[in-house]
Amino acid sequence: MDRKDNFTNIKHLYNRAGFGIAYPDLLQLSKRKISKAIKGLLTVSNQGTELTVITPDEFKQQQLILSGLNGKKELSPDEKQQREDITKARNEKSRELNLSWIQRMITTENPLLEKMTLFWHGHFACRSNNPFYAQQLNNIQRNNALGNFKTLLLEVSRSPAMLDYLNNQQNRKGHPNENFSRELMELFTLGRGNYTENDIKEAARSFTGWAYNKSGDFEFNQRAHDEKEKTFFGQTGTFDGEAIIDRILARPETATFICRKLYIFFVNDTPDENHVKELAGHFYEQKYDISALMNSLFSAEWFYSKTNTGNKIKSPVEFLVNLSREFYVTYSKPQILIQLQSSLGQYLFNPPNVAGWPGGKTWIDSSSLMLRLKIPSLVLNDGILDFDGKADPEDEAVIALNKKQKPRPVRSYINAKADWSKFLACFPKDMKQTELAAFLLEPPVDKKISDVIASNIKLKNTAIAVTSMPEYQLC
Structure with missing residues (x-):
């Protein structure tokens, strides 16, 4: 490779x-073998993550306060205010929490x-x-992001x-709730067509008693657990939740399902089933x-093929x-980042x-593309942005009221500062406009792009012009 x-x-x-x-x-990494770059990405510092x-x-x-309030039939005005x-x-x-994670992504040395x-x-x-539960789950996903999928799956399932989200707190002996067991197989592990309705019912019985306490810790409630025999994937036993997860992971279909989703996220919206099977x-x-899986994916020649470059739309958060x-x-x-997430369709x-964001071409429509x-x-020039939609889920009612009272969009100052000195210092003084465009864009720089930036004398103007192109939305 040259x-x-x-x-x-x-x-x-x-x-x-x-x-x-x-x-x-x-420039520095391009002097080394790509395997070194991959190893560097996979070598993570776990300190303070x-x-x-x-x-x-x-x-x-x-x-503690809420427990006391919830135990009362009637609340005084002060207690209502407290709640x-x-x-x-x-x-x-x-x-x-949202902004903390966004800021982490912006500044991280572990991308x-x-x-x-x-x-x-x-x-x-x-x-x-x-927010404490949401933070817990986010940290579980981060701590196990590059670890073992079984550990990740178990910890997520016990969070x-x-x-709470999938109602397993209400899943009890004699009154099984199938919500968690259904989504576990359909969306988290196997995918549709690889289990039966009876498997869902029997798995739900196995997960009875999986709950959490007031401190936010996982708690197995033995009295709520169905200890009778269940038949799952044709096997019969007194299974508990972890035994169900073990049997799900024993199926190769689980590996295929996860690899297909990773392929869609990292490689191409249209998965190559031969590549998925290989992974x-x-x-x-x-x-x-x-x-090890991500090392295989990033080391594959097909990952760098023209078919798989410059063809994915950046998610709002990635953008x-x-x-x-x-x-x-x-x-x-930084609250502007919440407004932007909400308006672009990916509010962390x-x-x-429970199926998550569909991704792919759904990230873009005529309205979101213009934004x-x-x-x-606007960000690079600290401009003002008009929002036609809600700025924040919690502020939806306020904005709706504003719209009724004033027939004009919500306006927000970006209040952003790009460090142009630091950015421009990264490049040689004799760098050409097309070279900067080639660095900033994943799709190749064609004549149309060259013509647009031809009149720009300064690299700063070129950078703003290039990032405002539709091609900058691709990676």
Whole structure:
């Protein structure tokens, strides 16, 4: 592989495995074998990786107060206010959690770790109005993002956020709730067609008693567990939840399902089933080692083929993080990132349903594309953005009221500052406009793009013009 190909391939690798790469780093890494770059991405520093927006002590104090209030038939005005204050505090913490993760992605030195966390966040889609539970689940996904899939699956399944979201807290002996067992097989492991309705029913009985306590810890309630025999995948025994998970993982279809979703996320919206089969074989043989799987995926020649480059639409979060990292953007009012997520259709910690965000071409419609094309110039020039939609789920009613009172869009100052000195210092002084465009874009620079930037004298103007092109939406 020549130097030019290596340069292009490493740029592609970092666009998909992370959120882009700085030009000096790209020059340095392109001198090495691509296997070294992959190894670097997979080598993660685990120090201080957890989000800690809300502490266990804060959570326990809130729970203690709420437990006392919930035990009363009638509340005094002060007690009602106390409960309302906790709700407001939790809403604020939920926003802080969102912004904390976005900021982590923008500044992280472990881009693959955060990209994998983003993948698992969509795979194990979950909504929780309790920010402590949401934070717990996010940290589980991060801590196990490149570990073992069984460990990840078990910890997610035992998390209060997921147990509550899929109603397993109500799954009891004699009154099984099938919601969790159904989604476990349909969306998290096997996919449709690889289990029966009876398997769902028997699995639900096996997961009876899986619950959590007031401290937010997993708790197995023996009295609520159905200890009778169940028949699952043709095998009969007194199975519990972990035994069901073991039997699901024993099926090669699980490895295939996970690898297909990873392929769609990292490689191509239209999976090549031969490539998926190849990956799934390795994944299954290596006992669901996620890091080994990602090494295989990023090392495959087909990952760097023209068919698989410059063809994926960046998700809203990928787009915002990529832009912010690329130009060293800081936000004096980071709440704008929540407004942008909501308007673009990917509000972290608030997936549309348990299936997560559909992704692919659904990220783009005529309205969202126009907004996407505006955002780079507004962020890089600290402009003002008109929002026709809601800025924040919690503020929806306020904005609706504003619309009734004033027939004009909601306006928000971006309050962003790109570090142009730092950005421009990354490039040689004699760099051509087309060379900068080739670095910023994943699709090749064609005549149309060259003509658009031909009149730009300064690299800054070229950068703004290029990031405002539809091609910048692709990676």
